[in-house]
Amino acid sequence: MGGFIFRWRRPIIILLVVAVVSVSLSVTSRLHGKVESMSNAIGSLVSPASSTLAYLGNKVGVGVGTIGELFTLQRENQQLKQQLLLYNSMKLELSELAEENSQLRGLLQLKGAASHWKLVTATVISRNPDTWFQTVVINRGSDSGIHAGMAVIEPQGVVGRVISTSPVSATVMLLLDPDSGVGAEDVRSQAAGVVSGRAAISDELTFQLFAHHPNIQPGDAVVTSSYNQYYPAGLLIGEVAKVSKTAYGLTETAVVVPSVNFNQIDNVMVVLSHPNGTSLPPIFGGGSR
Amino acid sequence: MWQFRVVTWVVLYLLGLLVQTALLPQIFPIGYVPDLVLPLTVIIALYETPRRGLLAGLIGGLMQDVWAGRLWGLNALTFALLGFAIAHLESRIVRDNVFVPGLLAGLAQLLVLPFQWVILRMVGLALPWSQFMKPLPVWLLFTMLVTPAIGGILGFRPRHEVDRPYSRYVR
Numbered sequence: 001m002g003g004f005i006f007r008w009r010r011p012i013i014i015l016l017v018v019a020v021v022s023v024s025l026s027v028t029s030r031l032h033g034k035v036e037s038m039s040n041a042i043g044s045l046v047s048p049a050s051s052t053l054a055y056l057g058n059k060v061g062v063g064v065g066t067i068g069e070l071f072t073l074q075r076e077n078q079q080l081k082q083q084l085l086l087y088n089s090m091k092l093e094l095s096e097l098a099e100e101n102s103q104l105r106g107l108l109q110l111k112g113a114a115s116h117w118k119l120v121t122a123t124v125i126s127r128n129p130d131t132w133f134q135t136v137v138i139n140r141g142s143d144s145g146i147h148a149g150m151a152v153i154e155p156q157g158v159v160g161r162v163i164s165t166s167p168v169s170a171t172v173m174l175l176l177d178p179d180s181g182v183g184a185e186d187v188r189s190q191a192a193g194v195v196s197g198r199a200a201i202s203d204e205l206t207f208q209l210f211a212h213h214p215n216i217q218p219g220d221a222v223v224t225s226s227y228n229q230y231y232p233a234g235l236l237i238g239e240v241a242k243v244s245k246t247a248y249g250l251t252e253t254a255v256v257v258p259s260v261n262f263n264q265i266d267n268v269m270v271v272l273s274h275p276n277g278t279s280l281p282p283i284f285g286g287g288s289r
Numbered sequence: 290m291w292q293f294r295v296v297t298w299v300v301l302y303l304l305g306l307l308v309q310t311a312l313l314p315q316i317f318p319i320g321y322v323p324d325l326v327l328p329l330t331v332i333i334a335l336y337e338t339p340r341r342g343l344l345a346g347l348i349g350g351l352m353q354d355v356w357a358g359r360l361w362g363l364n365a366l367t368f369a370l371l372g373f374a375i376a377h378l379e380s381r382i383v384r385d386n387v388f389v390p391g392l393l394a395g396l397a398q399l400l401v402l403p404f405q406w407v408i409l410r411m412v413g414l415a416l417p418w419s420q421f422m423k424p425l426p427v428w429l430l431f432t433m434l435v436t437p438a439i440g441g442i443l444g445f446r447p448r449h450e451v452d453r454p455y456s457r458y459v460r
Contacts, residue, residue, distance in 0.1 A: 010339065010340060013340065013343070014343065014373065017343065017347060017369055018366060018369075018370075021347075021362040021365045021366040021369065022362065022366065023362075024361045024362035024365070025360055025361065025362030025363060025366065025408065025412055026412065027361075028359070028360050028361040028362065029360055029412040029413060029414075035358050035359065035361060036358040036359070037358075038355060038358060039355060039356055039357060039358020039359075040358065042355060042356050043356075046303075046307060049307050049311070050307060050310060050311040051311075052311075053307060053308065053311035053312045054311045054312070054315065056312070057311065057312040057313075057314075057315030057316065058315055060315070061315045061316065125311065126310035126311040126314075127310050127311075127314045127319075127322065128310070128357050128358075128359075129306050129309050129310050129324075129326075129353050129356050129357050130353065130354075130357040130359060130360075130363070130364070131320060131321075131322060131324075131424065132405070132409060132414070132416065133357060133359045134319070135357075135358075137310075164358070171358065176319070178414060178416065198420075202320070202420055203318075203319060203320070262319050263318045263319050
């Protein structure tokens with residue numbers, strides 16, 4: 001027996017490793033919370049090094065980008081001169097619109113609503129080492145009052161939600177993640193559905209609509225709906241790019257281009273609390289409902 | 290010799306993952322950030338026995354899985370098998386410091402991606418094949434260039450040369 005095991009030790013070891021890892025895969029695909037908290041603990045340990053590297057990388061990226069921009073500056077200069085003519089003609093029209101806008105703002109009392117939103121600013125210090133899942137680590141954690149389930153936003157729109165925290169860092173699942181499910185609605189037609197990450201590599205979102213024939217069109221703005229566990233209603237998600245039928249034609253799905261540029265998220269805001277019933281903080285450019 | 294110690298591998302993988310999560314996302318767009326565990330596993334396994342190659346890949350993959358915090362075993366399984374295969378091949382091929390590591394890493398990258406696609410489908414994450422394979426050219430180029438570079442920086446040598454420093458001059 002001993003001789004048999006010794007003779008076949010390599011295949012046996014490999015089979016054992018494969019079996020153990022397969023069981024681990026199967027179990028962790030069902031358990032999410034505990035696995036993520038372990039990852040977050042590691043994130044906290046390495047957060048000083050991550051912050052330093054991210055800072056250095058950012059500075060180097062800016063330097064390289066500036067050199068690259070020199071080649072396009074001349075072409076842009078010509079285009080800008082042409083645009084200047086156009087903008088001058090639009091100036092009069094804009095001044096009228098600005099007046100009307102200020103009146104509407106007053107009516108909506110968005111300024112008043114803003115004071116009730118409690119936000120914490122945080123910096124993205126690292127991303128997930130797995131390309132297939134879209135999470136980032138921010139430099140604020142439970143010490144700053146952040147806990148799992150809180151919405152994370154940017155002035156341009158929704159970024160994602162906190163899925164786990166440590167005292168000094170938190171892991172945020174981006175809207176691009178295949179597991180992110182956000183209750184959403186089309187602003188124009190009020191058609192409701194769920195927005196989630198389309199594919200790991202894609203920077204677009206899928207809007208799965210509930211209705212059989214929703215009146216949804218490319219160019220429509222999509223915001224978070226009130227049927228939402230984590231996100232306040234009315235936060236801008238993105239714009240509809242394409243509408244198509246599902247495989248059997250029962251429902252429709254739309255491709256949504258997120259309003260946030262996920263390649264350039266450096267600073268984000270975590271929504272610690274917001275007043276019930278209000279929808280849109282004034283930092284958002286999205287339309288009111 | 291430090292290159293054969295497990296602690297060295299852990300430190301290398303830790304540094305690799307730090308660069309991969311904090312520095313590379315500043316250069317590569319989202320979804321295209323390349324993997325540094327793969328080149329490290331190839332370099333380590335090239336100078337190891339199959340069993341230790343498997344162990345190195347298992348350690349690197351597991352560290353990546355724990356760091357990612359989603360599916361424990363996806364990368365551990367992938368890189369353990371990769372480490373074993375590379376170390377197994379090592380005794381059968383002519384080894385140099387540039388072309389062989391680069392070609393092996395490129396080949397590994399070609400195989401790892403479809404393998405992970407299958408595993409993810411098995412655990413219920415069905416990602417479209419075309420989207421999944423989209424970053425392959427970028428990763429292939431990166432891996433084939435970075436692997437020899439890492440090998441050159443680390444200066445790993447075969448065990449017999451380390452044990453007998455002048456063996457390369459003996460005929």
